[in-house]
Structure formats: structure tokens, C-alpha cells
Amino acid sequence: MKPDEIRKLDAYLKRTFKGVDIQVRTLPKKGDTAEVYVNDEFVGTLSKDTEEGELSYHLTMTILDIDLE
Template identity: 55%
Template structure:
């Protein structure tokens, strides 16, 4: 993802979830998605749908975390 998209997504997540600790980061060697963190904790991936320009957030919840 482009740096401008990452900045917009970062602001969106912080505003929507009212948490300034959320941070969207570029993925190494991947340009179609970014990673969402809260502090050092990985939360999930944000993908861009190139066909319609929408973004999708995917979060896996591990059984051991429940």
C-alpha cells in the first residue's frame, strides 16, 4: 500500500476505535496489504480490493487466546 493510504487507514482505526495506540504499518515485501497493531501486538491485516477500491480487515482469533 502507498504511504498515503497507510496514513489514512491509521487515522481511521484510531478514530473509529478511539485508541491512539492502534498503528497501521507497511508489510515487508508485500504491497497489497498492511498490518494493524496495538502497541507491539499484531491484530490483523488490511487488504485493498483493487477492483472497487474498498479495504477489508482480517483478524484471526486463535483458540489459545480465548
């Protein structure tokens, strides 16, 4: 993803999850994917999709059962 996309996504997530130390970081070798961190801990990925000419972003977050304890 381009730097301006990363900035916009980062700002959006910070507005949406107020008070959470959240950060979107680019993946240099993956042009359509970025990583999401909360408190410097990796929590998921953001993927860019242009299906049927419409641009959207998908946040994928995996929660392990050991994290729920």
C-alpha cells in the same frame, strides 16, 4: 500500499477504535497489504481490493482459542 494510504487507514482506525493504541504498518514486499498492531502486538492484516473498479480495504483478524481464555 502507499504511505498516504497507510496514514489514512491509520487515522481511520484510531478514530473508529478510540482510546486503543492501534497502528497500521506497511509491508515492504507486499504492495497491497499492511499489518495492524494493537499495543505493538500483531492483530491482523489490511488488504486493498479494487474489484469491479471500486476501491475497498479488508481487515482480517485471526483470534486463537487460547486467546479467549
